[in-house]
Amino acid sequence: MGFFSNLLKFGSQNMAIDLGTANTLVYVEGQGIILNEPSVVAIETLNGIKRVKAVGEDAKMMMGKTPDSIEAIRPLRDGVIADIEIAEEMIKHFIRKVHGKKSLLRYPEIVICVPSGSTSVERRAIRDAASNAGASQVFLILEPMAAAIGADMPVTEPVGSMVVDIGGGTTEVAVLSLRGLAYTTSVRTGGDKMDEAIVSYVRRHHNLLIGESTAERIKKDYGIARHPEDGIGEQITLKGRDLVNGVPKEITINQANIAEALSEPIGAIVEGVRIALENTAPELAADIVDQGIVLTGGGALIQGLDEHLREETGLPVSIAEDPLSCVALGTGRAMEDPVYRGVLMTA
Numbered sequence: 001m002g003f004f005s006n007l008l009k010f011g012s013q014n015m016a017i018d019l020g021t022a023n024t025l026v027y028v029e030g031q032g033i034i035l036n037e038p039s040v041v042a043i044e045t046l047n048g049i050k051r052v053k054a055v056g057e058d059a060k061m062m063m064g065k066t067p068d069s070i071e072a073i074r075p076l077r078d079g080v081i082a083d084i085e086i087a088e089e090m091i092k093h094f095i096r097k098v099h100g101k102k103s104l105l106r107y108p109e110i111v112i113c114v115p116s117g118s119t120s121v122e123r124r125a126i127r128d129a130a131s132n133a134g135a136s137q138v139f140l141i142l143e144p145m146a147a148a149i150g151a152d153m154p155v156t157e158p159v160g161s162m163v164v165d166i167g168g169g170t171t172e173v174a175v176l177s178l179r180g181l182a183y184t185t186s187v188r189t190g191g192d193k194m195d196e197a198i199v200s201y202v203r204r205h206h207n208l209l210i211g212e213s214t215a216e217r218i219k220k221d222y223g224i225a226r227h228p229e230d231g232i233g234e235q236i237t238l239k240g241r242d243l244v245n246g247v248p249k250e251i252t253i254n255q256a257n258i259a260e261a262l263s264e265p266i267g268a269i270v271e272g273v274r275i276a277l278e279n280t281a282p283e284l285a286a287d288i289v290d291q292g293i294v295l296t297g298g299g300a301l302i303q304g305l306d307e308h309l310r311e312e313t314g315l316p317v318s319i320a321e322d323p324l325s326c327v328a329l330g331t332g333r334a335m336e337d338p339v340y341r342g343v344l345m346t347a
């Protein structure tokens with residue numbers, strides 16, 4: 001029986017939460033991932049009083065389109081908690097959504113993942129937010145560990161392996177062995193920086209202002225880590241506001257332009273991997289030569305990123321099966337499977 005399984009018979013629903021800067025996923029014991037929503041909260045201010053107007057998908061749809069009285073906030077903006085009160089509201093909302101009326105019967109136990117670079121103050125804040133949201137007990141797990149477990153990497157064995165989790169706010173690079181993180185570094189570059197790079201490329205080269213959501217959509221559909229083989233790639237039409245005369249305008253760019261725009265954030269990720277490799281103990285480095293590097297997180301889906309890293313490091317690089325779900329799956333497995341008990345922390 002799993003770590004928390006005994007409690008199930010009392011009607012509890014223990015949960016694992018991947019509290020990401022871009023998306024929050026909730027895994028319920030025995031059921032798997034049952035919630036996956038953007039980490040966005042829309043706050044309305046009326047007569048000086050703030051209240052939560054929408055959370056998750058509904059709030060994300062409002063981003064960039066809100067009237068003055070409503071603000072769409074991402075409480076975990078740069079890989080850290082930018083606004084703890086709103087983060088807590090968001091955690092509460094998602095827990096209630098999953099837990100439903102059962103919350104009246106019993107509070108769940110919650111495992112929640114935290115960035116490896118988070119400070120003890122930040123970790124305590126996340127733990128307290130989950131407690132305030134109704135958890136009877138809160139365990140923490142480090143994000144790269146969760147990503148590696150979710151990607152089926154051999155984290156419990158005396159074998160070194162490297163995971164690169166490219167999320168919204170941060171990229172976490174870690175070397176794991178025997179249930180521990182032998183080395184870890186966190187680069188404050190991820191999907192958000194890629195979106196910003198596209199926005200600024202289009203502004204610089206075409207005097208066109210596009211919104212973050214448009215940039216994200218372009219990145220997901222056409223994002224590429226290397227120049228396309230034909231030097232051009234696909235054509236992309238995008239709309240925004242002309243910075244010169246202020247009117248809406250449509251332009252066409254190509255995938256080679258996107259590769260150019262993304263070269264800086266992708267370069268920062270490659271640099272993070274290189275630093276991690278340089279700091280890895282020789283025995284573990286030898287293992288990584290055999291095991292290779294596994295990419296997780298939404299950024300792993302950028303076309304050609306695996307190939308690019310392979311060329312830059314000379315090591316085998318693979319993409320996890322479901323990169324966007326790895327952290328949530330790994331957090332869930334760590335909650336359910338006693339094999340991983342040692343990776344859970346209380347604060």
Ligand SMILES: Nc1ncnc2c1ncn2[C@@H]1O[C@H](COP(=O)(O)OP(=O)(O)OP(=O)(O)O)[C@@H](O)[C@H]1O
Pocket residue numbers: 019020021022023024079165166167168169170171190191192216219220221223296297298299300301302303323324327
């Ligand atoms: N197909 C895709 N191609 C490129 N990027 C993608 C794709 N799908 C999602 N992303 C990006 O992945 C990022 C979200 O990834 P993920 O959900 O792993 O991050 P997170 O866990 O919320 O963030 P963090 O790890 O920083 O806390 C977003 O920036 C999103 O735009």
